[in-house]
Amino acid sequence: MPQSESNVRLRSARHAAGYRSQQELATALGVGVRQVRRWESENPPWPHPDLQQALTELLGQEMESLGFTPPAGRDSRPDPVRRSLVGATVVAAGLAAVPMQSAAAMQPASVAADFEAVTRSHRRLYWSVAPATLHPAAVAHAALGCALLTETAGQTRRTVAAALAESYLLAGRIEFFDLRNGDQAGRTFLLALQAAGQADDSLLGSAILAHCAFIPAWTGDRDAAVERMVAARTYARRGPASAALLAWLDAVEAECETRCGNTRTALHLIGHAEDTLAAGTEHATPPWLDWFTAVRLAAFKGNTQLTAGHLPQARTTLLGVLDDMPATEDKQRTVVYGDLAAVEAAAGDPEQACEYARQALDQLGITWYAMGMDRVREVRRSLAPHQHEQCVRDLDERLYGWSTTVSALAR
Incomplete structure (x- = not known):
């Protein structure tokens, strides 16, 4: 039908909401x-009340803004109870409620891809950019995403919400793993989970919930950690989840159990994760799951073997991790050096322990990672019986240099 004889407002709103064809909108509405062709005609019929509700929710605009004219004597304003429920579907605490918009306020569908592209860039930058530098950028990008939620609808809005959830997840990861601020990370992970709910992305929700489990595990609260892992696995079952995601959930739970002193359970979970990765699935791994590989799983295993007192096995595992680790894994390398130092300290070889600790400090001087520094400090505490030996004193000179001490206190 020629543009001059069609409902341009509805067609424009459909495109802005990410429904490229009339069939896509029809499928979303169940009609x-x-x-849809009739609604996009020159004189669109007034929809049934249920379809009015569905149209305004999917496209984010009032009926008159969508090009419809109510029949004589019919109130075009939406039911106040329904409208309050629609407005309440959007999260609070940073994600402002999304009101129905006028046609002029809606962003084009391309805004979703543009916002998503920046999120992807931040994901890659995490592995090389200093956390204190990247964190403000990720938070500011998330604030933009919150604003875009009020100006998008339908598929466009879901895409923005998914990218927003990933941005908040990245910010929370930096807060917990790099800046060691568990309280702030917990609040940020909640925002990430709320945004994932807006996107109806259960796999992303699973990843966020598993990250939430780290926080109580680090304080020894096993019950809270287990509860969050149960929720994470429930969301993963709504999937379909890839082998990598399922194996990572095992690895996270193993880390939590290790922190709570249950190394036998942790090693069983790691074995299950190894089997899961080996078996594989036909489901694709989400692109945001870039923090987990078979090498990372081996690093989890080496740390658990160390905690369990299986020193020869831990040494073998961790040396294999160093051999197999890609050159880009700077942050994880500091953790592995720290764990190897702990192995040698426990084995009664302070000289070798200090050598690995110095290598960790060398790497930390290039790429800061709070988890890596935590490992080095734990090793130094374990070397207290040898603190008068020259190798330990040399380590102290490195550990308590001006730049290292200031960086540690600043964080």
Whole structure:
């Protein structure tokens, strides 16, 4: 139908919401495509109340803004109870409620891809950019995403919400793993989970919930950690989840159990994760799951073997991790050096322990990672019986240099 004889407002709103064809909108509404054609005609019929509600929720605009004219004597304003429920579906605490918009306020569908592209860039930058530098950028980007949620609808809005959830997840990861601020990370992970709910992305929700489990595990609260892992696995079952995601959930739970002193359970979980990765699935791994590989799983295993007192096995595992680790894994390398130092300290070889600790400090001087520094400090505490030996004193000179001490206190 020529543009001059069609409902341009509805067609524009459909495109802005990410429904490129009339069939896509019809499928989302559960109606036939002929019905959508009628609505996009020159004189669209007034929809049934249920379809009015569905249209305004999917496209984010009032009926008159969508090009519809109510029949004589019919109130075009939405039911106040329904409207309050629609407005309440959007999260609070940073994600402002999304009101129905006028046609002029809606962003084009391309805004979703543009916002998503920046999120992807931040994901890659995490592995090389200093956390204190990247964190403000990720938080500011998330604030933009919150604003875009009020100006998008339908598929466009879901895409923005998913990218927003990933941005908040990245910010929370930096807060917990790099800046060691568990309280702030917990609040940020909550925002990430709320945004994932807006996107209806259960796999991303699973990843966020598993990250939430780290926080109580680090304080020895096993019950809270287990509860969050149960929730994470529930979301993963809504999937379909890839082998990598399922194996990572095992690895996270193993880390939590290790922190709570249950190394036998942790090693069983790691074995299950190894089997899961080996078996694989036909489901693709989400692109945001870039923090987990078979090498990372081996690093988890080496740390658990160390904690369990299986020193020869831990040494073998961790040396294999160093051999297999890609050159880009700077942050994880500091953790592995720290764990190897702990192995040698426990084995009664302070000289070798200090050598690995110095290598960890060398790497930390290039790429800061709070988890890596935590490992070095734990090793130094374990070397207290040898603190008068020259190798330990040399380590102290490195550990308590001006730049290292200031960086540690600043964080």
